[in-house]
Amino acid sequence: MTATGTALRLGLRANIAQFTLLVAVNALVGGLLGTERTVLPLLGEQEFDLSAYTAALTYILAFGATKAAVNFVAGTLSDRFGRKPVLIAGWLFALPVPLMLIWAPSWGWVIAANVLLGVNQGLAWSTTVIMKIDLVGPHRRGLAMGLNEAAGYLAVATTAMATGALATEFGLRPAPFLLGAAYIAVGLGLSLFFVQETRGHARHEATLDGAVDSGHSGSLSTWRIAGLVSWREPALSSASQVGMVNNLNDGLAWGLFPLLFAAAGLSLPQIGVLVALYPAIWGLGQVLTGPLSDHIGRKPLIVSGMLTQAVALGLVATADTFPAWAAATVLLGAGTAMVYPTLLATIGDVAHPSWRARAVGVYRLWRDGGFAAGAVFAGVIADLTSIRGATWAVAALTAASGLLAARRMYETRPGG
Template sequence: APGWWLIVVANLFLGACQGLAWSMTVVMKIDLVGPKRRGLALGFNESAGYLGVATAAFLTGLLAASFAPRTLVWVGGAAIALVGLVASTMFVRDTHAHVTAEQHAHGGRTHKISLRQAFPLVTYRDPILRACSQAGLVNNLNDALAWGLAPLYLAADGASASQIGAVAAVYPAVWGLGQLGTGWLSDHVGRKPLIALGMLLQGAALALLVAGGGAFVPSLVAAILLGAGTAMVYPTLIAAVSDAVEPRDRAQAVGIYRFWRDMGFVAGGLTAGIVADVASDGGAIVLVAALTTASGIWVAVTRWRVPSTVRST
């Protein structure tokens, strides 16, 4: 890329890929497994995705010593894209028939609501969907802070590069592996307890990060707790959104929820940068810890209903 604008364009393409490919793997797994195993399927899906991110980061780090970074990015990216294209074309089948069968068993209307109706429904009209949308946004807000600001905070307090790397690595590792169990658990104990407790655990982890003053051991414990809290929340929120709508509206509702959730990355980056400049890195982390705790309380006080699709299955 001879200019920065091409880097921006490349990221636009990556974002479009994320919206098309990852969103559809989420929706298709929900279609396939039925209401009683949504959490399990989503836990496996999100775990595979984030462990894949961690694996690729690790392998490219090793290969970077032997290959030029530009070659590594181009060849690696092309190979992954080709494998994904071949696999999705040859082996993936559409799940529309599963949705139709589930909607028929569910009863009710057969037409889906419009985007104009769905957006306010998911954003603020339905109490459960509103609670999920705000929790998803705040979750990714603190995730953006964990990736962007926490390493700078540790470095400013004298942490070594290896210590920063350990803290940065343990967070997604606990998050990725933990989802294998938390998604399944949400099918058995319910969505609300895991979401509320997970958000509160994230808030406590961020508070511990600041209270530890950047010391390695408290920061490592905070990263483990933050990863555990995120693992409790991430697949469970999508399952909760799926529970709250009719089958034909599910893909649209999940897409709107994911819009708000991933806007948290934008809000987190801006919040962390602005507050850190005005106050300090520690001040920004404290603010996000407070927002995360408030989000968990919001979910805890929201009245949760058991959808008929889950009761009757």
Template structure:
């Protein structure tokens, strides 16, 4: 008996919740997510222009097909990731995501046809869905309920700052070396780094078990925790989760739309690749860095105010892009600032809100469902942008994005409620 107790105590004390208590593992996961964001950042500046200038595409919808493929693939992977965590450890899924991502930079750099680019984006979506889902879940596991906003803010800050810096770098590289293959081969560094560090990161299953044991609210008898039940609950039945899901969808609809439309819009108005790279890089850099104070603020003042204000600021950013288009660089920079800061307010607050309203027993499925709706926004944004741009023009597409974003913010104000963790 004495021996059993003696061997058990160190194990109990080894697993602790908190940012400071798990700072080494948390930091490793932050660096992993820098690599995750860097890989998807390869496409932000150059890919729409590769479609038009290298492969000669004339339809905007055809150009945006790579974003549709990416968004659908990532969204479905996010949804599956929640269910997969019931069968596999998070670290196993993280490593799988990196292995899937190995061919992506080479396909983007040397694809002989646009169909290869679209296929590479299916793999990129699988990679992003597994790696980004696991890094955010693992960080939430490590810190426990009291610092979720800060944890998600740090995670998303790392990823989206990397997206922005990579978009900026690819713009400058494309100016000096052409649209391909040099800018895309940066991705080899990101894949190698992410895969190597994921081999070092420890799994967080013990932290989830500890939080479950401490949770003030026991799981109600008979409550279903499977993917189907949680999907319905997160998508519609729970008012706050429904509000977060629709806001996430529209937020990434914006991102998918700007991903495809802004390089074409601003090059049409005379800007070069370096200037477009600055605009496309500034948006996610501010989005990324801003999530650190935004995540901390979400823990202090609640999630809902940040979501509503952030969506309205994004809507204003779209209108700025059009109002000042006679000075395209100024229009692009001011729009990027508003979109970046608005999204920074929204992103960590939404993930933290979903975590607040989900019991630890079904939180992974709830986050997977939310991330499904959020990232289906990429595909929806690219589809809407392609249809509107082909029929009404790029300017009308930007106006439609502003209207949808403002409406989503008002729905979030009506549906989302803040909940204090006991």
């Protein structure tokens, strides 16, 4: 029973108001991330004179390592204290970020701001994922994750394009980051005054018939869950390795693609369009791929999505014109859309409601560790060879990840 005496109900229709509100909140979380996508790589090169790629990617390393660790903590905190307090804490950590980026006198300030941004994204994005899974129940997880991730990454895309336009008109600072400050104010207000706690829905689902997963139901320690998600359980650990490689790709695209495009002589508005195309297709595509995974299964989309990304990265490495790069980034976004909500749905399929939030946290630890791994891997190879050489290396790794999932993963869709 809720505080008002109404019985808890699972399902998208039964919880449409809260679900829609959480979609909006996650769009704001994604929008804050999007304020950096176009501007920061160019800021590092033009205002802080960072010539080495490994040095330029330190902010992504800081962001990814922090977000990965906080994802792990977010799941445990959500189980212990509830979802809403963790969401609010995420917004509070974001408050200094735009001001630090606007006033940064050195690259160290940018790195510090991205540590706080990593905390924000780890707490806030993780919690909106968990809350939506709580609300919709077992049968519409793919749709729920598709809508959640679509909102976040469409906001990344539109904000990346908007900040490119703002930077063209007003300069790299402060205008693009003022947009992020507005996102934080609205997101914190909605989370404080309108978002409702959903932990009770997960507890309710755990009492229903059929809420028993593949042999791992009941109370488990956090370290036991970490072992299952990291290496012991084939579907969960496959999702973790695919997620990590997927975000390694994103770290490459975020940190190095704008520099590749700029070196080819593209204008700032053109770079903004290319930077936005990838997350835009990624975001829009998830509206289709999330529910599609509820019908055809998770594994086919995960495997084909990684192989599609590998092909797209190869095209990025060979292209040298705006139309060719646009086609490649559209294909990269489509491949990512196949994978992203489907991996989260897989975690929701296998993990029991009593430890699902912690399983999501461990999965997101590995997935967002890909940002940090990508910053190091792509940066070192780019310094040794070139950005194109790093892109080829990541393409090969992406193909290997998809083939490994094809061999090791089993289908997890309920009734599949």
